Amino acid sequence: MNELLLLVESKEGLPDKTTLELIRGGSDLAKELGIDTSAVVVGHETPSLAESVASYGLKKIYRLEHPMLSGFQPDAWVGALEWLCRQIGPRIFLASHSFVGKEVAPRLACRLKTELTTDCIGLKIDPQDGLLIRTKPIYGGNAIAALKCAGLPQMVTVRKNIFEPMEPVDTRSELVDLVPDLDESIIKVRSLKIVPEEVVELDKAHVVISGGRGVVEKEDFDMLKALAAALNKSSGNVTMVGCSRPVVDKCWLSSDHQVGLTGSIIAPDIYVAVGISGAIQHLVGMIRSKKIIAINTDPGCNMFKVADYGVVEDYKVLIPALVKKLEE
Amino acid sequence: MKEIRIIVCAKQIPDPEAPFSNVTVNVEKKEVIVDAPDVISPYDENALEAAIRIKEEVGGKITVLSLGRKVSDTVLRKTLAAGADALILIEDPAFERLDSNSVAYVLSRAIQKIGEYDLILTGRQAGDWDSGQVGLILAEMLGIPTISLARSIKVDDGRVLVEKTIPVGYEVVEAGLPALVTVSNEVGELRYVSRTRMMGLLKRPIPIPKWGSKDLVTDLEILKKVQLIELSPPPDMRRECAFIEGASPEDKADKLAAVFKEIG
Ligand SMILES: Cc1cc2nc3c(=O)[nH]c(=O)nc-3n(C[C@H](O)[C@H](O)[C@H](O)COP(=O)(O)OP(=O)(O)OC[C@H]3O[C@@H](n4cnc5c(N)ncnc54)[C@H](O)[C@@H]3O)c2cc1C
Numbered sequence: 001m002n003e004l005l006l007l008v009e010s011k012e013g014l015p016d017k018t019t020l021e022l023i024r025g026g027s028d029l030a031k032e033l034g035i036d037t038s039a040v041v042v043g044h045e046t047p048s049l050a051e052s053v054a055s056y057g058l059k060k061i062y063r064l065e066h067p068m069l070s071g072f073q074p075d076a077w078v079g080a081l082e083w084l085c086r087q088i089g090p091r092i093f094l095a096s097h098s099f100v101g102k103e104v105a106p107r108l109a110c111r112l113k114t115e116l117t118t119d120c121i122g123l124k125i126d127p128q129d130g131l132l133i134r135t136k137p138i139y140g141g142n143a144i145a146a147l148k149c150a151g152l153p154q155m156v157t158v159r160k161n162i163f164e165p166m167e168p169v170d171t172r173s174e175l176v177d178l179v180p181d182l183d184e185s186i187i188k189v190r191s192l193k194i195v196p197e198e199v200v201e202l203d204k205a206h207v208v209i210s211g212g213r214g215v216v217e218k219e220d221f222d223m224l225k226a227l228a229a230a231l232n233k234s235s236g237n238v239t240m241v242g243c244s245r246p247v248v249d250k251c252w253l254s255s256d257h258q259v260g261l262t263g264s265i266i267a268p269d270i271y272v273a274v275g276i277s278g279a280i281q282h283l284v285g286m287i288r289s290k291k292i293i294a295i296n297t298d299p300g301c302n303m304f305k306v307a308d309y310g311v312v313e314d315y316k317v318l319i320p321a322l323v324k325k326l327e328e
Numbered sequence: 329m330k331e332i333r334i335i336v337c338a339k340q341i342p343d344p345e346a347p348f349s350n351v352t353v354n355v356e357k358k359e360v361i362v363d364a365p366d367v368i369s370p371y372d373e374n375a376l377e378a379a380i381r382i383k384e385e386v387g388g389k390i391t392v393l394s395l396g397r398k399v400s401d402t403v404l405r406k407t408l409a410a411g412a413d414a415l416i417l418i419e420d421p422a423f424e425r426l427d428s429n430s431v432a433y434v435l436s437r438a439i440q441k442i443g444e445y446d447l448i449l450t451g452r453q454a455g456d457w458d459s460g461q462v463g464l465i466l467a468e469m470l471g472i473p474t475i476s477l478a479r480s481i482k483v484d485d486g487r488v489l490v491e492k493t494i495p496v497g498y499e500v501v502e503a504g505l506p507a508l509v510t511v512s513n514e515v516g517e518l519r520y521v522s523r524t525r526m527m528g529l530l531k532r533p534i535p536i537p538k539w540g541s542k543d544l545v546t547d548l549e550i551l552k553k554v555q556l557i558e559l560s561p562p563p564d565m566r567r568e569c570a571f572i573e574g575a576s577p578e579d580k581a582d583k584l585a586a587v588f589k590e591i592g
Contacts, residue, residue: 102460109461148557189507
């Protein structure tokens with residue numbers, strides 16, 4: 001009961017940025033409670049990942065090694081994490097509100113008979129009872145709730161960009177190698193194949209031009225792409241095309257283009273919203289952009305309330321004219 | 329192939345598309361007040377659409393199960409108009425403000441009462457509390473395979489084949505039935521239900537069972553409420569918008585290009 005355990009996720013063999021954020025947030029909480037912070041690395045033949053996590057000031061790193069844990073198979077990961085939690089009984093368990101965390105944490109919480117709060121944007125300890133106070137946006141971000149739950153471990157998933165990423169420190173963590181007790185019968189869902197698709201990483205863009213339901217034809221996204229190319233050329237900024245949810249619903253763009261609550265949460269230098277009304281679930285994804293430009297035919301739309309610059313105009317005429325101007 | 333029995337869990341919520349000026353937070357009562365009519369939570373509509381497509385392909389029966397406060401069968405009858413075969417409403421003051429575990433528990437009891445099923449579909453997350461947990465927990469409680477973030481679903485030969493959205497593209501996975509699948513928006517919007525069809529259905533007396541705690545949960549002690557200690561309005565997001573005016577679209581484009589040069 002004397003440790004805070006956090007789940008490590010990796011990118012190209014290194015802990016990803018969200019994990020470094022969890023380490024910072026987790027370490028601060030643990031310090032407040034006077035308990036240790038540890039991390040769990042799940043995988044198969046991933047010694048270097050645990051090694052690189054070892055330089056971030058954690059007390060222990062549990063390395064769960066098993067052939068069934070290569071790649072991300074939720075059934076196996078949940079099984080392994082359940083096994084570990086039963087061994088060590090953590091007081092707090094943190095995961096990122098990421099693809100992996102969203103899938104693993106609810107199932108794990110259910111098996112451990114505890115309660116989970118997802119998508120937290122703030123965590124603190126109640127000095128009275130030592131429970132975790134979990135802050136999370138609800139109604140898409142229209143309200144902020146602070147919650148408390150009994151049960152152990154105290155479990156949450158944390159939204160990205162909430163804590164500053166941890167920097168490496170001088171001390172090294174103790175590595176604990178464990179082979180979880182797993183057998184094939186726990187795999188109920190079989191992976192047949194992974195089909196990679198070209199994906200955009202919107203958080204790497206300086207400028208994002210997003211189209212919404214107001215963009216009425218699939219081909220019109222070519223206009224947005226032409227604008228992105230023109231801006232790329234004229235300013236040298238990395239410019240990418242994003243969208244709101246209805247565009248993904250129509251299968252015009254893949255879901256990695258979606259900005260918002262269930263898409264990417266980004267903060268580019270410039271965000272251009274074309275034919276997007278400004279529903280709260282979209283705003284939470286882009287509101288931290290440095291400058292927001294809205295193009296919309298409806299002068300009363302919400303997007304204009306949060307924008308720095310607004311153009312009341314039909315994109316069909318404005319964008320080609322803008323591209324022409326930028327190319328001059 | 330035998331017809332398959334699908335249960336779609338669909339929840340009624342205040343319209344999440346309501347502009348933020350229609351949403352107020354009552355800090356004292358710890359309540360969110362949305363000045364907008366109720367709708368079916370959007371991802372649950374995606375789940376229903378997926379169910380209807382499966383039914384069209386292999387035949388079957390769709391039961392929509394809805395747990396909520398002051399459940400309105402007018403809103404939920406839309407599911408029947410769209411193509412569901414039966415609707416069951418679960419409503420009881422004892423079920424108000426339940427946490428995700430308890431919601432999943434009550435649903436699991438209702439599903440056991442329904443009896444036989446092959447496939448359960450839920451939305452990937454609800455549009456009010458945005459938790460994204462109930463489907464996954466429900467599957468754990470029922471001890472059945474669970475697949476999340478489906479962008480397409482096929483049923484064939486006693487198994488379910490799902491294209492699941494993953495960060496690098498998609499993954500094709502399969503599980504034996506019964507199974508639970510959480511559905512994402514890439515599946516596509518719920519088909520259009522014409523007003524006449526909707527009105528016709530409202531007039532026809534279709535029996536809609538309403539279950540309460542006495543039908544489902546013998547021991548209310550095990551249900552836990554959300555322990556909400558504080559509710560606050562979100563930080564103000566408003567900015568001062570400089571509107572770019574112009575005599576023609578070209579004129580506005582010129583000025584907008586200048587803005588890009590200035591801030592880019
Ligand atoms: C749980 C949940 C999660 C969600 N997650 C997300 C998310 O991650 N991302 C997201 O985007 N949404 C999300 N949504 C959906 C969200 O509520 C809105 O439905 C969506 O953002 C609306 O998209 P839109 O602004 O493109 O469309 P609309 O609201 O339909 O707006 C279209 C706009 O286009 C304008 N327009 C029309 N024609 C033209 C023209 N010719 N030129 C210029 N403008 C024009 C209109 O005036 C209007 O303002 C979520 C919803 C729920 C319930």
